[in-house]
Amino acid sequence: xxxxxxxxxxxxxxxxxxxxxxxxxxxxxxxxxxxxxxxxxxxxxxxxxxxxxxxxxxxxxxxxxxxxxxxxxxxxxxxxxxxxxx
Amino acid sequence: xxxxxxxxxxxxxxxxxxxxxxxxxxxxxxxxxxxxxxxxxxxxxxxxxxxxxxxxxxxxxxxxxxxxxxxxxxxxxxxxxxxxxxxxxxxxxxxxxxxxxxxxxxxxxxxxxxxxxxxxxxxxxxxxxxxxxxxxxxxxxxxxxxxxxxxxxxxxxxxxxxxxxxxxxxxxxxxxxxxxxxxxxxxxxxxxxxxxxxxxxxxxxxxxxxxxxxxxxxxxxxxxxxxxxxxxxxxxxxxxxxxxxxxxxxxxxxxxxxxxxxxxxxxxxxxxxxxxxxxxxxxxxxxxxxxxxxxxxxxxxxxxxxxxxxxxxxxxxxxxxxxxxxxxxxxxxxxxxxxxxxxxxxxxxxxxxxxxxxxxxxxxxxxxxxxxxxxxxxxxxxxxxxxxxxxxxxxxxxxxxxxxxxxxxxxxxxxxxxxxxxxxxxxxxxxxxxxxxxxxxxxxxxxxxxxxxxxxxxxxxxxxxxxxxxxxxxxxxxxxxxxxxxxxxxxxxxxxx
Ligand SMILES: [Fe+2]
Ligand SMILES: [Fe+2]
Numbered sequence: 001x002x003x004x005x006x007x008x009x010x011x012x013x014x015x016x017x018x019x020x021x022x023x024x025x026x027x028x029x030x031x032x033x034x035x036x037x038x039x040x041x042x043x044x045x046x047x048x049x050x051x052x053x054x055x056x057x058x059x060x061x062x063x064x065x066x067x068x069x070x071x072x073x074x075x076x077x078x079x080x081x082x083x084x085x086x
Numbered sequence: 087x088x089x090x091x092x093x094x095x096x097x098x099x100x101x102x103x104x105x106x107x108x109x110x111x112x113x114x115x116x117x118x119x120x121x122x123x124x125x126x127x128x129x130x131x132x133x134x135x136x137x138x139x140x141x142x143x144x145x146x147x148x149x150x151x152x153x154x155x156x157x158x159x160x161x162x163x164x165x166x167x168x169x170x171x172x173x174x175x176x177x178x179x180x181x182x183x184x185x186x187x188x189x190x191x192x193x194x195x196x197x198x199x200x201x202x203x204x205x206x207x208x209x210x211x212x213x214x215x216x217x218x219x220x221x222x223x224x225x226x227x228x229x230x231x232x233x234x235x236x237x238x239x240x241x242x243x244x245x246x247x248x249x250x251x252x253x254x255x256x257x258x259x260x261x262x263x264x265x266x267x268x269x270x271x272x273x274x275x276x277x278x279x280x281x282x283x284x285x286x287x288x289x290x291x292x293x294x295x296x297x298x299x300x301x302x303x304x305x306x307x308x309x310x311x312x313x314x315x316x317x318x319x320x321x322x323x324x325x326x327x328x329x330x331x332x333x334x335x336x337x338x339x340x341x342x343x344x345x346x347x348x349x350x351x352x353x354x355x356x357x358x359x360x361x362x363x364x365x366x367x368x369x370x371x372x373x374x375x376x377x378x379x380x381x382x383x384x385x386x387x388x389x390x391x392x393x394x395x396x397x398x399x400x401x402x403x404x405x406x407x408x409x410x411x412x413x414x415x416x417x418x419x420x421x422x423x424x425x426x427x428x429x430x431x432x433x434x435x436x437x438x439x440x441x442x443x444x445x446x447x448x449x450x451x452x453x454x455x456x457x458x459x460x461x462x463x464x465x466x467x468x469x470x471x472x473x474x475x476x477x478x479x480x481x482x483x484x485x486x487x488x489x490x491x492x493x494x495x496x497x498x499x500x501x502x503x504x505x506x507x508x509x510x511x512x513x514x515x516x517x518x519x520x521x522x523x524x525x526x527x528x529x530x531x532x533x534x535x536x537x538x539x540x541x542x543x544x545x546x547x548x549x550x551x552x553x554x555x556x557x558x559x560x561x562x563x564x565x566x567x568x569x570x571x572x573x574x575x576x577x578x579x580x581x582x583x
């Protein structure tokens with residue numbers, strides 16, 4: 001594993017957080033690591049929704065079980081975390 | 087013998103120039119320092135500004151001004167306003183002094199460059215006064231803040247801030263270095279004295295002076311309005327230089343410089359002045375909202391001055407106007423949330439009364455920025471203070487060096503504007519910050535913002551504790567909530583009911 005820096009832009013937050021995530025982790029794990037720094041701090045929790053990871057530059061929504069290292073993101077590249085139904 | 091009246095000789099002496107015989111003109115005025123852009127010496131002699139001060143007048147007036155501000159200070163010293171002032175006002179003073187006092191001193195260098203290298207003789211005369219003005223501003227503000235150092239170490243940041251790697255200090259230094267230390271005389275006249283001083287220092291010093299008078303801080307009010315009288319004089323250099331540029335076919339070049347530095351200045355003032363005016367200054371002493379000050383000083387007066395010179399509003403004007411409802415509110419949340427990383431105690435300004443004022447001045451505030459404060463307030467009410475503090479760093483803009491922010495809540499639009507340049511990924515807070523970079527990548531590409539330094543291993547350990555140490559912030563200097571969360575008491579009572 002390697003810790004990889006991403007820029008986390010959680011839906012509803014006013015800033016983007018730099019978050020270190022394990023590049024072996026799945027997108028659900030990435031979402032959890034990102035939520036930790038925004039949801040419940042500056043963004044209200046939405047227990048009925050799940051957070052999906054979306055590449056900011058292309059709008060591509062990643063599969064939930066995809067590994068971060070397969071996404072080909074640049075270090076510090078920005079992803080949006082979107083509250084979704086599924 | 088009768089002496090000539092001043093208006094009979096002034097233009098002649100101010101315009102005295104000489105034709106060098108022993109050294110070529112370009113050796114006396116190297117282009118990289120002078121920036122004359124091919125406009126001949128004779129054209130620069132047309133430089134004219136309205137104040138027409140002689141050295142004798144200057145010295146006498148400055149002496150009187152100094153006597154005035156020092157006597158007000160001495161007279162009110164016993165009353166020690168600062169000791170009993172609202173903590174939000176103390177934070178206002180500390181933020182102002184730390185960001186500006188030493189920068190004023192630096193501005194003396196910028197004025198000195200015009201005084202030596204400008205091809206306009208009149209500019210050289212007025213810049214000599216400007217240089218002395220800026221030394222006065224540096225000295226006054228370092229001296230006036232110094233008496234408070236016995237109250238808390240945060241006051242020491244008036245002197246210390248710009249020598250540290252604190253993030254806001256890096257942002258201020260990057261901007262001031264760009265504008266004051268690394269430009270030729272003509273660019274300096276346009277960027278510093280026209281765009282920055284005519285536009286923004288006017289607002290900071292007159293707007294804040296009005297708030298200070300309302301708050302009863304007559305020492306500070308007097309001090310900064312005295313400073314502003316110097317600023318309004320030496321700021322005239324920019325307009326006079328612009329006129330020569332416009333008359334000699336260099337209008338596009340002039341417009342471009344204004345477009346770059348106006349945006350950079352806006353970003354800095356949205357951090358410094360916005361939170362002060364709309365959140366730190368006690369509600370009952372707020373004269374106008376930050377947006378109203380901006381509308382009066384920038385959208386009203388500055389645009390008129392651009393018009394008079396035949397120049398246009400910067401190309402991104404609509405984005406700038408929209409940003410008046412957004413940038414400083416978002417930065418304020420950030421500064422408050424990251425309060426240990428600043429040298430003052432941010433006032434939340436989010437009590438029910440203050441929120442009502444914000445909603446009135448900025449319709450829609452409650453469902454955007456208010457949503458963020460709802461979550462923060464709820465954590466305070468439930469005693470979860472750890473959830474009101476950061477555990478990681480925010481993404482910073484590689485131009486403004488401040489957090490990349492947007493509107494939260496129902497109108498969420500936070501977005502990164504990236505650029506890969508020579509293999510390095512840069513981040514920007516807006517398309518305009520990115521545009522500034524693209525105008526002159528050679529100038530900006532090597533700089534590392536706080537995040538770049540963390541990722542390069544310069545900040546050890548790479549966590550919040552390491553970051554605070556790298557910023558030079560010790561306990562007693564790191565910011566805390568200015569009112570020790572008293573603003574949340576009304577919500578606490580409501581929750582208890
Ligand atoms: Fe000044
Ligand atoms: Fe100045």
